[in-house]
Amino acid sequence: MTRLFQSLQSLALATGMAFLAIPLLASAEVPRPDIPEANARYSEAQGCVEPTEEMRKNHMEYILHQRDETMRRGVRTKQYSLEECINCHVPKPESGKVVRSDSKEHFCSSCHSYAAVKIDCFSCHRDTPMPDADTTMHRLGSGKAHHFTGTEAELTADALRAVTEEGLQ
Amino acid sequence: MSEHVDTSRRRFLGGTAGAAAGISIAPGVFLNQVAQAKPADQPVSSDNRWGMLIDTNKCGDGCDACVRGCMEENGWGDIHNSEPHSSPEQKAQWIRIVELRDTSTGYAHQLPLMCQHCKHPPCVDVCPTGASMKRADGIVLVDKHICIGCRYCMMACPYKARSFIHEDLQDQLVVAPRGKGTVESCTLCVHRVDKDGADAVPACAEACAAEGHDAFVFGDMNDPNSEISRQLALHGGTQIRADLGLDLGVRYRGI
Ligand code: SF4
Ligand code: SF4
Numbered sequence: 001m002t003r004l005f006q007s008l009q010s011l012a013l014a015t016g017m018a019f020l021a022i023p024l025l026a027s028a029e030v031p032r033p034d035i036p037e038a039n040a041r042y043s044e045a046q047g048c049v050e051p052t053e054e055m056r057k058n059h060m061e062y063i064l065h066q067r068d069e070t071m072r073r074g075v076r077t078k079q080y081s082l083e084e085c086i087n088c089h090v091p092k093p094e095s096g097k098v099v100r101s102d103s104k105e106h107f108c109s110s111c112h113s114y115a116a117v118k119i120d121c122f123s124c125h126r127d128t129p130m131p132d133a134d135t136t137m138h139r140l141g142s143g144k145a146h147h148f149t150g151t152e153a154e155l156t157a158d159a160l161r162a163v164t165e166e167g168l169q
Numbered sequence: 170m171s172e173h174v175d176t177s178r179r180r181f182l183g184g185t186a187g188a189a190a191g192i193s194i195a196p197g198v199f200l201n202q203v204a205q206a207k208p209a210d211q212p213v214s215s216d217n218r219w220g221m222l223i224d225t226n227k228c229g230d231g232c233d234a235c236v237r238g239c240m241e242e243n244g245w246g247d248i249h250n251s252e253p254h255s256s257p258e259q260k261a262q263w264i265r266i267v268e269l270r271d272t273s274t275g276y277a278h279q280l281p282l283m284c285q286h287c288k289h290p291p292c293v294d295v296c297p298t299g300a301s302m303k304r305a306d307g308i309v310l311v312d313k314h315i316c317i318g319c320r321y322c323m324m325a326c327p328y329k330a331r332s333f334i335h336e337d338l339q340d341q342l343v344v345a346p347r348g349k350g351t352v353e354s355c356t357l358c359v360h361r362v363d364k365d366g367a368d369a370v371p372a373c374a375e376a377c378a379a380e381g382h383d384a385f386v387f388g389d390m391n392d393p394n395s396e397i398s399r400q401l402a403l404h405g406g407t408q409i410r411a412d413l414g415l416d417l418g419v420r421y422r423g424i
Binding site: 067069071072073074075076077078083100123124125126127128130133 | 207209210211212213302304305306310312313314337338339340341342343346347348349350351359360363364
């Protein structure tokens with residue numbers, strides 16, 4: 001049996017199958033990130049403000065765009081604001097448990113530490129929700145609650161259109 | 170680069186969707202309405218120029234309510250234990266009380282001094298990265314995303330209005346991101362202005378009013394009907410170091 005295994009192994013090495021074995025070993029050693037669940041949803045149908053796949057790949061583009069729009073032009077829509085990312089994805093600093101960006105339990109850091117990409121946001125931005133923060137998104141288990149709970153001035157043009165189409169004025 | 174600023178005269182009614190300056194009751198007939206806050210998805214515009222008028226005669230003796238109001242709102246200063254490792258000279262100071270004494274008569278009084286939101290800001294002129302910027306509506310800010318912390322702007326500012334952050338910070342307030350290696354100064358409570366427009370009350374003004382002094386008037390200096398414009402038209406106002414020709418957004422009375 002042992003001999004059979006050895007010969008199989010040398011066969012694998014000889015045919016280059018070892019290259020397949022290495023990533024398998026690596027994934028056993030570096031656990032996939034444990035991504036904390038958000039505490040709200042964008043809508044009944046959709047988790048995040050764009051489909052999850054899109055957000056995983058391109059969240060930085062949305063944040064960068066929003067950053068310049070807000071900073072330079074005073075546009076303060078909520079959909080892609082970093083404040084809302086944090087409100088939705090990081091637990092409130094209550095019950096004594098404060099999850100900061102240097103912890104792997106922090107939503108952003110859970111992935112960024114895995115991918116070894118440094119985040120610079122939190123040297124200036126707060127990494128936890130404000131104690132009185134509430135998200136404009138859909139609280140999990142909130143039943144019929146609609147996520148457009150901002151005042152009219154806080155709604156984006158798109159959101160307004162959506163609300164009107166749904167007849168929810 | 171700072172945002173392109175439309176310096177041409179104000180566009181005629183209805184130029185932008187966000188203007189909402191009047192209600193149409195019949196074609197061509199409008200009911201004038203108090204200026205509304207801009208919707209969140211609209212950019213700021215050079216139709217407005219936000220400013221402040223401060224009557225130093227109304228300042229209470231030794232009162233620093235405005236300074237504390239600013240600290241509370243924007244998360245700097247002792248009450249937040251911000252920058253515990255920095256010396257008093259190093260610590261951020263968005264607004265300060267300056268005491269003036271006439272040496273010949275001994276007459277002394279005080280004034281609050283913060284970023285004057287210059288129309289021609291030297292801090293913006295010298296910034297090598299474009300981080301120091303003036304918005305279309307006249308509010309001067311530091312875009313900390315691209316500030317390299319060189320502090321040229323601090324040297325260029327005639328009013329000593331800017332501070333540099335020397336140490337790591339935590340628990341900043343959402344409305345006022347601030348951090349090590351960047352420069353900061355009074356934002357005219359830009360988050361309040363963006364939310365409430367002409368009805369906004371900056372935190373210093375709010376704290377002053379709560380103390381019963383009412384020394385601050387905030388408003389749109391481009392709108393001839395705003396309280397600030399009417400008071401300036403009626404009584405005038407002083408610009409500190411007017412000789413520099415910077416056309417300040419903060420005006421004083423009583424100095
Ligand atoms: S007062 Fe100083 S910081 Fe403010 S706009 Fe003028 S030069 Fe810039
Ligand atoms: S310190 Fe920052 S804002 Fe000031 S001049 Fe340098 S880069 Fe510009």
